[in-house]
Amino acid sequence: MTTQFKKGVLELVVLLAVTKKDMYGYELVSEVSRFIDVGEGTIYPLLKRLTNERYFETYLAESSEGPPRKYYHLTRRGSMYKDDLLRQWIDFREKVDLFIKECDPHEQK
Amino acid sequence: MSKSEFLSQLRERLKVLNPHEIEDIIDEYSQHIDMKMQSGQSEEDAVASFGSVDELARQILEAYNVNPDYDKSRRAENAVGDWIHRFVRQLNNVTENILSRSRNSLVRLFVQFVVLVLVLLVLKLPIDWFFSLFSGYFGGTIFWPVSEIIGSLLWFLFGLLYLAICLYAVYVFLKKNGLLSPAGQKSEDGKDTDMKDNDKTPIKDVITEEVNAFFTSEDAAWEGEPSQQEPGPQPEDPTPGDGQEEPDAPQEEAKKSRRFPFGRGRENRRQAAQPAAVKPAPEHTGADHAFGRLILFALRIIMFFVLIPAVFCVFLIVVAFGAMVVCLFQGIVYFGPMLVILGLLLAAVPITAAITSFVFRGRAVK
Numbered sequence: 001m002t003t004q005f006k007k008g009v010l011e012l013v014v015l016l017a018v019t020k021k022d023m024y025g026y027e028l029v030s031e032v033s034r035f036i037d038v039g040e041g042t043i044y045p046l047l048k049r050l051t052n053e054r055y056f057e058t059y060l061a062e063s064s065e066g067p068p069r070k071y072y073h074l075t076r077r078g079s080m081y082k083d084d085l086l087r088q089w090i091d092f093r094e095k096v097d098l099f100i101k102e103c104d105p106h107e108q109k
Numbered sequence: 110m111s112k113s114e115f116l117s118q119l120r121e122r123l124k125v126l127n128p129h130e131i132e133d134i135i136d137e138y139s140q141h142i143d144m145k146m147q148s149g150q151s152e153e154d155a156v157a158s159f160g161s162v163d164e165l166a167r168q169i170l171e172a173y174n175v176n177p178d179y180d181k182s183r184r185a186e187n188a189v190g191d192w193i194h195r196f197v198r199q200l201n202n203v204t205e206n207i208l209s210r211s212r213n214s215l216v217r218l219f220v221q222f223v224v225l226v227l228v229l230l231v232l233k234l235p236i237d238w239f240f241s242l243f244s245g246y247f248g249g250t251i252f253w254p255v256s257e258i259i260g261s262l263l264w265f266l267f268g269l270l271y272l273a274i275c276l277y278a279v280y281v282f283l284k285k286n287g288l289l290s291p292a293g294q295k296s297e298d299g300k301d302t303d304m305k306d307n308d309k310t311p312i313k314d315v316i317t318e319e320v321n322a323f324f325t326s327e328d329a330a331w332e333g334e335p336s337q338q339e340p341g342p343q344p345e346d347p348t349p350g351d352g353q354e355e356p357d358a359p360q361e362e363a364k365k366s367r368r369f370p371f372g373r374g375r376e377n378r379r380q381a382a383q384p385a386a387v388k389p390a391p392e393h394t395g396a397d398h399a400f401g402r403l404i405l406f407a408l409r410i411i412m413f414f415v416l417i418p419a420v421f422c423v424f425l426i427v428v429a430f431g432a433m434v435v436c437l438f439q440g441i442v443y444f445g446p447m448l449v450i451l452g453l454l455l456a457a458v459p460i461t462a463a464i465t466s467f468v469f470r471g472r473a474v475k
Contacts, residue, residue, distance in 0.1 A: 042168065046168075049171070069140065
């Protein structure tokens with residue numbers, strides 16, 4: 001997958017990942033990189049940006065080992081933004097799929 | 110790149126942000142690297158997975174709507190300044206470290222340095238020999254103007270080589286003796302040599318102690334007299350009768366002295382001190398003693414901080430200039446030693462600066 005594709009979709013993937021439960025940075029990075037091979041260098045700034053735009057809230061929680069971790073929580077605003085992005089993505093994907101079908105020479109009669 | 114290097118580079122590039130935010134970011138990245146290392150990755154790999162620091166910092170700054178190139182031109186301008194700053198800091202480290210050494214290790218250090226300089230001077234011989242070999246060869250085989258040009262080029266190259274060797278040797282010497290690390294941290298080598306010393310107090314502490322002792326004794330000398338002038342009940346008086354009269358007497362004397370502040374006041378004060386002499390006797394002798402010590406210390410301070418450095422510097426400068434003149438007349442081949450001597454001359458300045466800064470620090474402590 002090219003970097004451009006990844007970058008566009010990464011925001012949605014990160015938002016979706018946090019929908020299930022609140023996560024801390026490392027957890028989120030490992031979760032996301034299971035599906036998309038992306039450098040940590042890209043995810044953290046993205047988290048920062050989403051937090052600055054108030055799609056995420058952060059809070060510190062003690063962990064059993066090591067220092068307290070910073071957890072990311074999806075806000076209501078973030079949730080709405082995520083739904084919107086998801087709708088756009090599905091819409092976009094359907095259109096692209098349709099176009100692929102149209103352009104496929106074997107399907108054409 | 111190690112974790113600490115990575116974090117400090119990142120911190121440097123994020124300087125424009127709020128310090129709280131920077132700490133927040135640094136904490137998170139540091140934790141991430143720690144966790145990666147716990148899961149079995151090496152430190153290098155964990156850091157490498159972030160990609161280039163520049164790109165990362167750029168993306169973070171963009172997340173804050175900061176133009177990542179905000180200080181590009183300033184950074185270029187500052188590059189030279191940074192180098193100078195770094196150099197000065199290293200010099201500072203060296204002087205700080207020298208001052209935190211004990212006397213014995215300092216002497217050893219000095220002897221080692223002299224040996225190093227001698228070795229470097231001797232090293233000039235084979236380099237000269239090679240040079241004359243080469244220039245002789247070219248002079249014999251190539252016609253005149255070209256051989257001259259190649260000869261001077263070679264001379265320049267050899268001089269540069271020798272200079273590089275000298276600088277590198279001094280650098281290694283300083284590093285090996287732990288003089289380049291920030292003061293307070295000692296390298297393993299430094300610790301070893303220090304362990305063998307009998308007298309382990311750093312020379313800095315010795316000097317600071319003496320300076321402090323000097324200034325406290327001076328304070329005692331100044332405060333000793335006024336403290337006796339204070340009117341008021343003195344509970345430790347031997348007889349109650351005296352005790353009742355006494356508080357008045359100094360007050361009256363004090364009034365008198367206020368009336369004649371310049372003439373008799375001084376005498377009165379001394380008289381006022383007389384009746385109370387029984388009690389504050391130890392203090393009084395302490396002040397006398399302190400006065401004696403004051404003179405003694407003043408002499409020693411003058412010796413330590415004025416005469417010795419001055420004589421040392423004058424000596425150094427005279428010797429260095431003499432050597433420079435000799436080198437100049439001996440011809441251009443002695444370029445290397447001349448530079449070393451120039452370096453020594455320059456080194457004399459921070460050393461004297463360090464010594465004088467000591468005097469002022471001692472004063473600030475008390």
